[in-house]
Amino acid sequence: MAGPQKRRAEQLLTIFENSSLKPAYGYAQNLNDGRGITFGRSGFCTGTGDGILVVRRYVQLKPTGNPVAQYLPALQRIDDAGGGGNVVGLNGFIQAVQGAGSDPLFRQAQDEFADDLYFAPSQKLAKQLGFRLALTKAQLYDAYIQHGYSDPGYDVYPISANGMADWVTKHLGGSPLDGVDEKLWLVKYLERRRWVLTQTDETWAESAPRVDVYTWISQLAGWLLDKPMQLTWERCRPDGSRGPCQPQPLRTQLNIGGVIYGGFFLE
Incomplete structure (x- = not known):
């Protein structure tokens, strides 16, 4: 195709x-659907393992002056715990994604x-x-x-x-x-x-x-x-x-x- x-x-x-x-x-929202914060063009989620991959790649491409880099540790903890709707440590993440859009x-x-x-x-x-x-x-x-x-x-x-x-x-x-x-x-x-x-x-x-x-x-x-x-x-x-x-x-x-x-x- x-x-x-x-x-x-x-x-x-x-x-x-x-x-x-x-x-x-720059879309980002917590839909309260057990998948954490949904963000971006394809509905990446902080609680399903794909969101952290996108953020990691963004940090690789832009290691300094990156508004979402500070959330990598929290995303890693969420991923290590099996994902889901946990958004602890992600206060401000939605605004950061919107700003980086x-x-x-x-x-x-x-x-x-x-x-x-x-x-x-x-x-x-x-x-x-x-x-x-x-x-x-x-x-x-x-x-x-x-x-x-x-x-x-x-x-x-x-x-x-x-x-x-x-x-x-x-x-x-x-x-x-x-x-x-x-x-x-x-x-x-x-x-x-x-x-x-x-x-x-x-x-x-x-x-x-x-x-x-x-x-x-x-x-x-x-x-x-x-x-x-x-x-x-x-x-x-x-x-x-x-x-x-x-x-x-x-x-x-x-x-x-x-x-x-x-x-x-x-x-």
């Missing part, structure tokens, strides 16, 4: 994470880890499972960011991106690499992912509409992510429901209404 396809995948991710087409590098080096650290932690592993799994469609690869990338990776045997494995992929593959008796129809595999994965989101906790349940968007794109046969998309807050279906507009006014772009994240045009 490269070029316009990856650009649209990144735009979708940014819309879901930041309700904007521009990555929110415009720093090109902080942005570089976030971009590097978004690729290393999420994009590269998701595309590696996509290759292992035999995916060819850009939409399948894009939503798997999105799932890696939201659900994370887990080794089998851990409690979180069933709700991890790769754990859900394993569940779907077993449910269908194989993956596209084995001859299973990729479109069917993707539909089942989206169904499974939405179920996991609604059953895990309230914070994840609130984010289930991001899966709906991928489902609606599949319903419009946007498998290749090769067309611009118009997402709108207003519903555009005769029955007042959310989803693909009826009729589609243009065949050169996909039109979807009732998107809770707002109105955006993805070129």
Whole structure:
């Protein structure tokens, strides 16, 4: 997945994470979801092991005059204790991240880890499972960011991106690499992912509409992510429901209404 396809995948991710087409590098908030402080363009968290990696990389890139460097010891203690919602020692961290959001080096650290932690592993799994469609690869990338990776045997494995992929593959008796129809595999994965989101906790349940968007794109046969998309807050279906507009006014772009994240045009 490269070029316009990856650009649209990144735009979708940014819309879901930041309700904007521009990555929110300076975003930081304690959502009280057991993951500590969520921050940055990809929702890195102080209690899940990825946040400390971003901060470490930023400190490497900018060892002096770095507003978040002072929080490394607290982040390390949280990480050593198993992570979670503990924010002891992080007083002022949110303000520090907000202040560093415009720093090109902080942005570089976030971009590097978004690729290393999420994009590269998701595309590696996509290759292992035999995916060819850009939409399948894009939503798997999105799932890696939201659900994370887990080794089998851990409690979180069933709700991890790769754990859900394993569940779907077993449910269908194989993956596209084995001859299973990729479109069917993707539909089942989206169904499974939405179920996991609604059953895990309230914070994840609130984010289930991001899966709906991928489902609606599949319903419009946007498998290749090769067309611009118009997402709108207003519903555009005769029955007042959310989803693909009826009729589609243009065949050169996909039109979807009732998107809770707002109105955006993805070129």
